[in-house]
Amino acid sequence: MKTRNIKNLVCIAVVVLALSSCKDQAKKDADKKAMEEKISMEESNMKAEEAKVKEETKKKEMMATSIAAVASNNEELSTLVSALKAADLDKMLSEPGSYTVFAPSNNAFEKLPKKMSIAELGKPDNKELLTQVLQYHVVSGVITSDKLVEAIKGANGKYTFTTVGGKDLTASLNGDKIVLKDEKGNKTEVVLGNVKASNGVVHVINDVLIMK
Incomplete structure (x- = not known):
């Protein structure tokens, strides 16, 4: 009887130790x-933070060479830059996208009649009209001079395309010069083409385009 009790105690001790060992192992596994x-x-958070910083850096670099930035760095386009800011369109041309801008020079704005002058268009009451005028100079997608010349030739000398404002422009050639005709029938020449930007291309023109 005494031997049996000892055996039982030993068995109980073994079981207790086994259970204790299992609990310790389970705790170790859970901790691990x-x-x-x-x-x-932590690795995922670090990677997400690195991706965020990389994206922000990329965006800053893009904005530094955007259409808005390129225009701001050209003294001959200072009036256009002021107009874009007044119409709140500078942000659109600073962010990622794909645009072609026919940019009127300062001299082009000076040719406008008084009622259409930048001083008048820049007034808060005329913001909608100013926005429409500026949108008439912007086209979705990148159209380089080569592509435009090719399109003109492929359309028998006159290529019509639509601006972001929903109005049409017609391009043709005068010798080796690209000529644009607005909806009023006025014509202007591209005096400097293919100014590259991170979100498109700029072509400087010597008149302001006017829609109907």
């Missing part, structure tokens, strides 16, 4: 898993 999950989460 928790640590692995913490490390994984």
Whole structure:
């Protein structure tokens, strides 16, 4: 009887030790898993932060060479830049996208009649009209001079395309010069083409285009 009791005690002790050992192992496994999950989460957060910084850097670099920035760095386009800011269109031309801008020079704005002068268009009451005028100079997508010449020739000398404002422009050639005709029938020449930007291309023209 005494021997049996001893055996039972031994068995109980073994069971207790086994259970204790299992609990310790389970705790170790749980701690290990928790640590692995913490490390994984920290790595994910680090990668997300790195991606965010990379994206912000890329955006800043893009904005520094955007159409709005290119125009701001050209003294001959200072009036256009002021007009874009007044119409709140400078942001659109600073952000990622794909645009072709026919940019009137300062001299082009000086040719406008008084009622259409930048001083008049820049007034708060005329913001909608100013926006429409400026949108008449912007086309979605990148159209380089070569592409435009090719399109003109492919359309038997006259190529019509639509601006972001929903109005049409017609391009033709005068010798090796690209000529644009607005809806009023006025014509202007591209005096400087293919000014590249991160979100498109700029062609400087010597008149302001007017829609009907």
